[in-house]
Amino acid sequence: MNKLSLVALLWLVALSAFAQQGDEGKRLNAFFAQEWERGLQESPEAASAEGDRRFNDRWTDMSPEAIQAREAADRAALEQLHGFDRNKLSSADQLNYDTYEWQLQRAIERQKFREHLQPISHQGGPQTLDGIVEVLPFADERDYRDWLKRLDAVPARLEQVQALGRQGMAEGLMPPKVLMQRVPAQIAAQVVDDPAKSPFYKPFLKFPDSVPANVRQTLQAEAGRLIMEKVVPAYRQFGAFFNDEYLPRARASIAAADLPDGKAYYDFQAGYYTTTDLTAEQIHAIGLKEVARIRTAMEKVKDEAGFKGSMAEFFTFLRSDPRFFEKTPEALLQRYRAVSKLIDPELVKVFGTIPRLPYGVRPIPDNIAPDTTTAYYQGGASDGTRAGYYYVNLYKPEVRPTWEMMALSLHEAVPGHHFQFARGLELPDAPMFRKTAYFVAYSEGWGLYAEQLGYDMGLYSDPYDRMGQLAYEMWRAVRLVVDTGMHAKGWTRERAIEYFSENSPKTRQDVVNEIDRYIDWPGQALAYKIGQLKISELRERASQALGPKFDLRAFNDAVLETGSVPLEVLERHIVAWIAGRAGLDPPSPNPSPSSGG
Incomplete structure (x- = not known):
């Protein structure tokens, strides 16, 4: 040849x-x-969140x-x-x-x-079904009629939840009573004597021009009838079940380890959320080390601010001085929006690629605000028909310090979750499950890493804003200690609250809500700090390897271009990226553990 x-x-x-x-x-x-x-x-609710209207007339079959x-x-x-x-x-x-x-x-x-x-949570469950209106379009008559069908189906959904709850009671799978004590008031908020006061009626308070006036009256009348004849009686009955049967049987303990097969469950949760094989003991030790490191940094910032007292006194000052609080919910919302506007023009300093999808700032709905976190992000529709939204908690402005706003906005909005979700939707030729993926260690790790990008963007010029960044990083480090402490090491809820309060200037209300969230959602909170530590480690590795060739904008783009993935996948990608930037052959990928083929 x-x-x-x-x-x-x-x-x-x-x-x-x-x-x-x-x-x-x-x-x-x-x-x-x-x-x-x-x-x-x-999951019709998930379809609705993605902007797919085909199933907007139904709930998930439970x-x-x-x-x-x-x-x-x-x-x-x-x-x-x-x-x-x-x-x-x-x-x-x-x-x-x-x-x-x-x-x-x-x-x-x-x-x-x-x-x-265990189908009922103090942070979500059948008592908060109305919350889905936040992602529904209500652009034409069909959207309103679909919502009427969902109202009609509320009683059946509550009956399914009751059946699951009774089975859980019989099998000893019960949530902690300290959390369930928050739920009766949430259920009671659904039992109204005027349909217009029902959270389910909210879409009928305003209509787009596409819905004629005579049709609006018909829709409002039908909504009022369904709420008073179907929704309210169903919640009244559900409240009786919860208060008389379910709540008395809730467990006194808080640890996931106290559930049937609980230790294995917590181990699974820790591995699932961190996408690692770290043990509870290892995570607890990492947390203690990070708390000590951040505490030292806080001492330096306290001195820069010119405060002469102890750290505990400085925390009290930060929690209570009137200069750090807005007086009304309206003023607080405007302050959040102003902070977001400060961030936007600085993004080009640390990113080469800015996602196309816009974002907005909205208040958390009043009916869930007292029992939820300081803020959260709701991703945009996958078809681009709905922007992403940064939701902020306006309940009790007197406990919402302004020094936390910069770090919080960097995390929840830009360049945190909005960049991560919006860039994911722009992945070329990727299947939809990749475009919308949410691996907590990557996604929340990115959010925490994004808080630190505020230094690279010149946004932490004020010592109190810097304390806010450290307070938020401390918050995620404390999580490693208290989450493993409560679920694997026998800590009480009170001990966790006190440890958190001793090491963070966050207000008492925030601390209690956070601790209760960790009790309700074992292992989830571990992912933030573990993910951020990995991304920061990869940045340092790239900087050391590339020297003058290192470009922070390119590195940040490279982290986001994978979409949300397990941390080991991200690491392989960045190692190959470093090799490519250095002009080296990329390392051979690890063989897949899959049994496929």
């Missing part, structure tokens, strides 16, 4: 391999599209049969995924394969803990 024939043969082999890779990738992406559709059908069907579908999906030959996939499709496999494997492992038998 002459040299020309050999080259031609090698080209034919390469083209054949490329064709096989393309065919397998097409099949895989068709599978992902099928799975995405399954998810939308199984019957035992539907739950079992969803669990079986996850098991079948994993088996189908393993039918693909991973070796025939492109590197991008291998990343998609590995990511979806990770999600399915943990969804299946989670099934044995039967979380659905």
